Amino acid sequence: MFSYRHAFHAGNHADVLKHLIVVMLLRHLGRKEAPFWYLDTHAGAGVYALDGAWAGKNAEFDTGIARLWDRQDLPPPVADYVEQVAAFNPGGALRRYPGSPFLALRLLRERDRLRLFELHPTEIGVLRDNFGRQERAVMRRTMIYEADGFDGLKALLPPPARRGLVLIDPSYEDKRDYARALQTVKDGLERFATGCYAVWYPQVQRRESVQLPERLGRLPAKSWLHASLTVRRPVAGGLGLHGSGMFVVNPPWTMAAALQTALPWLRDVLAQDDGAAFTLEARGD
16 A cells, blocks of 8 residues: 555646645635644655656656646736746756645645644655655644544634644555545535535546546535646557546635636646647635
């Protein structure tokens, strides 16, 4: 279960979709004065070196964030996301890619809180080291747990602030992660019905990948949004990632309209062949 390392995939097309939406959600929560919590069930290492050996092995970022880096026609939500990534590359060259915890760190305020879970024995050490370089004020509002986020999340809901974003982002290396992601949202809604839950999933040739958003859509939530981005046709033989999706429970009501412009633009810019496509569905408020 510990063979997956996100450094091999950092900044790819799936990260673009995931982190675009995470930035949008954090921006929305930050518009109100009241504090909120950011909770990440699978935090990873936090920051990734794109010029390192792991990210450079397949250079997946070349068909993801690198395609956006020098564009001058970015739609507003995409421009905001790229600006956050650019803050980790002060020289202008694309060398580092921030994972969700560090994107959240940039957008959270002093009164907000981060709660990060990571079970991988190597990733947790790198995550702690990356956060250990931050100011003491950051560490006072951050808790890092070497634990299974699916299980550990239960004890933190509802957060004292009664406002929060939960990112559920497993590798799905173990196909049981699909069922566990669904159950985690279901349990979360029972404890914290007004929370925002963002579930990332891969588009792969596996039945569970298709079923997960369908099953999430049947949960008793007031509203939801489902966005997917496909960059190429599935490969013969069933291997490889041809796209990804984000399912957001209790999204901002403005998100669908913003994505109606961003998603077709991303489809065109990140397309690897004529199989590129996107979907956008929303229900409720």
